[in-house]
Amino acid sequence: MERDKNFILGVYDDEDVLLHAVSEVRTSGVKIHEVYTPYPVHGLEDVLGYKRSRLPIAAFLFGLLGTTLALTMQLYMMRFDWPMIIGGKDFAAIPDFIPVTFELTVLLAAFGMVGVFMISSDLKPWAQPRIFDLRSTDDKHIMAIDIANNTSMEVAKIQEILKSSGATEVNNKSFE
Amino acid sequence: MAHDVQHYNLDQKFDFTAATKKSVFTVLIIGAALLVIGIVMAMFGGHHEEAAEAGGHAFHWYERLYANLWINNVYFTGIAIIGVFFFAVQYAAQAGWSAPISRVMLSFGNWLPYAGILMIVTFFVANHDLFHWTHAYLFDTNSPEYDKIIDGKGSFFYWPMAKGTFPAFYILRMVLFFGFWVFFFTKFKKISAQEDQLGGTSHWFKMRSWSAYFIIFFAVSSSVSAWDWVMSIDTHWFSTLFGWYVFSSWFVSGLSAITLLVIFLKSKGYLEMVNENHVHDMGKFVFGFTIFWTYLWFSQFLLIYYANIPEESVYFIERLSSDIYGPYIFVNLIMNFFLPFLILMTRDAKRHGIFLKVVCTLIIAGHWVDFFLMVQPGTLGHNGGIGFMEIGMFLVYGSAVTFVVLTGLSKGNLIPKNHPMLEESYHHHI
Numbered sequence: 001m002e003r004d005k006n007f008i009l010g011v012y013d014d015e016d017v018l019l020h021a022v023s024e025v026r027t028s029g030v031k032i033h034e035v036y037t038p039y040p041v042h043g044l045e046d047v048l049g050y051k052r053s054r055l056p057i058a059a060f061l062f063g064l065l066g067t068t069l070a071l072t073m074q075l076y077m078m079r080f081d082w083p084m085i086i087g088g089k090d091f092a093a094i095p096d097f098i099p100v101t102f103e104l105t106v107l108l109a110a111f112g113m114v115g116v117f118m119i120s121s122d123l124k125p126w127a128q129p130r131i132f133d134l135r136s137t138d139d140k141h142i143m144a145i146d147i148a149n150n151t152s153m154e155v156a157k158i159q160e161i162l163k164s165s166g167a168t169e170v171n172n173k174s175f176e
Numbered sequence: 177m178a179h180d181v182q183h184y185n186l187d188q189k190f191d192f193t194a195a196t197k198k199s200v201f202t203v204l205i206i207g208a209a210l211l212v213i214g215i216v217m218a219m220f221g222g223h224h225e226e227a228a229e230a231g232g233h234a235f236h237w238y239e240r241l242y243a244n245l246w247i248n249n250v251y252f253t254g255i256a257i258i259g260v261f262f263f264a265v266q267y268a269a270q271a272g273w274s275a276p277i278s279r280v281m282l283s284f285g286n287w288l289p290y291a292g293i294l295m296i297v298t299f300f301v302a303n304h305d306l307f308h309w310t311h312a313y314l315f316d317t318n319s320p321e322y323d324k325i326i327d328g329k330g331s332f333f334y335w336p337m338a339k340g341t342f343p344a345f346y347i348l349r350m351v352l353f354f355g356f357w358v359f360f361f362t363k364f365k366k367i368s369a370q371e372d373q374l375g376g377t378s379h380w381f382k383m384r385s386w387s388a389y390f391i392i393f394f395a396v397s398s399s400v401s402a403w404d405w406v407m408s409i410d411t412h413w414f415s416t417l418f419g420w421y422v423f424s425s426w427f428v429s430g431l432s433a434i435t436l437l438v439i440f441l442k443s444k445g446y447l448e449m450v451n452e453n454h455v456h457d458m459g460k461f462v463f464g465f466t467i468f469w470t471y472l473w474f475s476q477f478l479l480i481y482y483a484n485i486p487e488e489s490v491y492f493i494e495r496l497s498s499d500i501y502g503p504y505i506f507v508n509l510i511m512n513f514f515l516p517f518l519i520l521m522t523r524d525a526k527r528h529g530i531f532l533k534v535v536c537t538l539i540i541a542g543h544w545v546d547f548f549l550m551v552q553p554g555t556l557g558h559n560g561g562i563g564f565m566e567i568g569m570f571l572v573y574g575s576a577v578t579f580v581v582l583t584g585l586s587k588g589n590l591i592p593k594n595h596p597m598l599e600e601s602y603h604h605h606i
Contacts, residue, residue: 042605052523060521087484095481098474 003148006174007033008158009132010143010167015041018141021165022047025143028161030153033146036136055113055120062112063105070104071097132173143167184449184602186593190441192586200575200582207571214565215241235559242302243555244565248573249298250405251429251547253291254422255577258430259284260361261394264387267380272600273457276449276591277438279368284433285361286584287577292354295405299350306555309333309411312340326411333408349404353397360390368592375594398423406547409554413491415476422550424469428512429543431461432536437581439529439536446590452527453604459526462536463516469543470513494553500561501553504545511542544570 010025012018018041025032026049035044074097078084083091118124136142145158159170218237263281266274274281303310313319314326330339333346363386371379399419407418415421435458441447442455480488495501516535525531545562552560592598 056523087482095478098478 001148001151003146004175006147007132007172008145008147008155008162009169009171009173010145010162010165011133011135011169011171012141012143012166013139013168014166015141017166018143019043019047021143021162021167024165025145025161030145030158030161031149033144033149036132036142036144038137038139038141041141055117058116059109059113062116063109065112066105066108067101069108070101074100130175133171144173184591186589186591186598188446188590189588190446190582190586190590192582196582197579200579203571204575204579207568207573207575210564210568211572212568214563214568217563218565235556236305239302239305240556240559240565241569242298242305243552243560244569245294245298246302246306246405246555247544247547247551247566248569249291249295250551251426251544252287252573252577253295254426255430255433256284256287256291256581257357257394257398258426259434259581260288260357260364261391261398261427262430262434263364264360264390264394267384267387268391270384272597273454273604275595275597275601276447277434277454277458278592278595279588279590280437280441280447280585281434282361282364282368283437283581283585284430285357285364287580288354288358288361290576290580292350292358295354296347296350299347307408307411308554309408310343315339329411346404349400353401356393356397360386360393364390365588369588371592371594372589377596379594380596398426406550409551410491412487415480415488415491417472417476421469421472421476424465424472425543425546428462428465428469429540431458431465432539434458435462435532436536436540439533441590442529449591449598449602451604453606454601455529455532456523456527456606457604459520459532462532462539463520463526466513466516466520466539470509470517473509473513473546495549498553498558500558501549504549504562508542508545508549511538512546540574 010021012021015037018035018037022032022035022044026047032048035048037044075092078093078097079091085091086093086096089096132144133140133142143162145162147155147158150158162170215237218240259281263278263285265271266278266281299306308314309326309329311321313321314323315330316322317327327339331345333339333343334341335345337344364383367379367383367386371383402419402422406422407414435455438447438450438458439455442450477492480492483489495505515538519531519535520526525535548562548566
C-alpha cells in the first residue's frame with residue numbers, strides 16, 4: 001500500500017483523554033502519523049516520543065556564519081579594499097566592527113532558523129495543506145494513523161484500539 | 177495531565193552541620209593566612225621609592241588593604257542585595273516556578289547589616305586613601321591644589337555642610353540605602369514567616385506590594401550607590417550608564433551565588449521538589465544576564481573609545497595601557513562573557529549541576545575581577561595588582577558571607593510551605 005494516502009482518524013474530545021490515548025495506542029504497537037490539535041497541548045510531544053528539535057544547532061551555525069561574514073566583510077572593506085581613517089583609529093578597528101557583527105549574527109541566525117524550519121516542515125507558499133478533519137481547528141483533537149505504516153495490524157484492530165482508548169469517533173480519510 | 181498528589185517534606189530545615197561549618201572555616205583560615213602573607217609582603221617589600229619618584233604621595237601598604245576591603249565590601253553587598261531583589265522580582269512578577277527556592281534567594285540579605293557596618297567603618301578609616309574627593313584643599317580656591325571640576329561636584333558629597341568638611345550627604349545616602357535595604361529584607365522575612373504560621377493568600381498579596389515598593393527604591397538606590405561607592409573613586413570621570421553597569425555585575429554574580437546555593441542544597445538532599453526544570457530557569461537567568469553585563473560593559477567601552485574625548489577615555493587608558501591592569505581587562509571579558517556564553521549555550525548545560533557549578537564559580541570570581549578593575553586603578557595606580565592580599569581578602573569575605581547566609585538560612589523553614597504557588601512550581605516543566 002502506498003504511504004501517506006490512507007489514514008484512520010481517531011477523534012478525541014478531551015486533551016487528558018488524548019494524552020492517555022496516545023500512550024495507549026503507542027504501547028499497543030500502532031505507529032501514529034501525527035496528532036492535530038486546535039491549541040498546543042502541554043506534554044503531547046513527550047507522549048508522542050518526539051526527539052528534541054535540532055533547530056538550535058542550525059541557529060548556532062548560521063549565527064557563526066553571520067559573525068564570520070560580518071568580520072571578514074568589514075575587515076576587507078575597511079582595511080584592504082578602501083582603507084579610511086575614521087576618528088583617528090586603526091584601519092582594522094575591531095571594537096567599531098562589533099555592533100555590525102552582532103547585528104549580522106542575529107540576522108543570519110534568525111533568518112537561517114526560519115528558513116531551516118520552513119524547509120524541514122515542508123512549508124512553502126504554494127504548499128497545499130492537507131486537512132484531515134476540519135474540526136481540528138475548532139474543538140476536536142485528531143489522531144491520524146497511516147495505514148501503510150501499520151501493515152502488520154489489521155485495520156479493524158486499529159479501529160478497535162482507537163475506540164477503546166477513548167476516541168468518540170473513528171473515521172477513514174484518503175488523499176488523492 | 178494527571179496530577180498525582182505530591183508528598184514533599186515541607187517542614188524541612190537546613191541543618192548547618194559541623195562538617196559544612198568546618199569547610200567554611202577552612203576556607204576562612206586559608207584566606208586569612210594568605211591575607212597575612214600579603215600584608216607582610218606589602219609592608220616589607222613595598223614600592224615606596226617608586227611612588228616618591230613618580231611625584232605622587234608616598235605609598236603605604238595599608239592603602240592596598242583598604243582598597244581590598246572596599247572591593248569586597250561593594251561586591252558582597254551587591255550579592256546580598258541581589259538576593260533580596262531577585263526575591264522581590266519573583267513576587268512582583270507573580271512567578272510560581274521559584275516558590276520553593278525563594279527563601280534561598282532571601283537568605284543572602286542576611287549579609288546586609290554586616291555589609292553596611294563594614295562599609296561605613298571602612299569609609300571612615302580609609303577616607304583619603306580611597307577617595308580623592310575627601311581632601312579639603314580641592315575645594316579651597318586659595319589652594320594651589322584647587323580643583324574646579326571636583327568643586328563643581330562637591331555638593332553631591334557634602335551638602336548641606338561646607339565642601340571639604342564632613343560628607344554629610346554621602347553618609348546620609350549610605351545610611352539611608354542600607355537602612356531601607358535591611359528594612360525591606362526584615363519585612364520580607366517577617367511576612368514570609370507569618371505565612372508559614374497562618375497560611376492563606378493575604379501574605380502573598382502583601383509581599384507583592386512590598387516587593388513593588390522595594391523594586392522602586394532599589395531602582396534608584398542601586399544606581400546612586402554605584403556612583404557613590406565606585407564611580408566617585410575616579411572623581412573627575414563619569415559614565416552615564418555606570419549605575420546599570422555595576423547593577424548588572426552585581427546581578428549576574430548574585431544569580432550565580434543563588435544557583436550555586438540551590439545546587440549545594442539539592443546535593444545535600446534538601447529541596448527535593450526542585451528539579452532540572454527549576455535549575456534550567458536559573459541557568460537561563462545566569463546565561464542571559466551574562467550577556468546583559470557584556471552588553472553594558474561593551475556599550476560603555478565602545479562609546480568612550482569611539483568618541484575619544486580625553487576626560488572620558490582616561491578611564492580606559494589608565495587600565496588598558498597599564499602592565500598591571502591591562503591583562504585583567506581581557507581576563508574579565510573571558511571569564512564573564514566568552515566562557516559562560518559558550519559553556520551555557522546548550523540546553524543540557526543549563527539543566528545539569530556540573531556545568532552550572534563550574535560557570536557560576538567562574539562568574540563569581542570573574543565579577544570580583546570586574547570590581548577589582550573598577551576600584552584599584554583609581555586608588556592604588558601602579559601599586560595595585562592581584563596578589564596574596566587580594567586572593568586572601570576575597571576568600572575571607574567569601575567564607576564570612578557564606579557563613580552568615582547559611583546561618584540565616586538554617587534558622588527558618590527552608591520552604592515557604594504555605595506559598596500559594598507551591599503546587600504550581602511542582603509541575604514546572606520547560
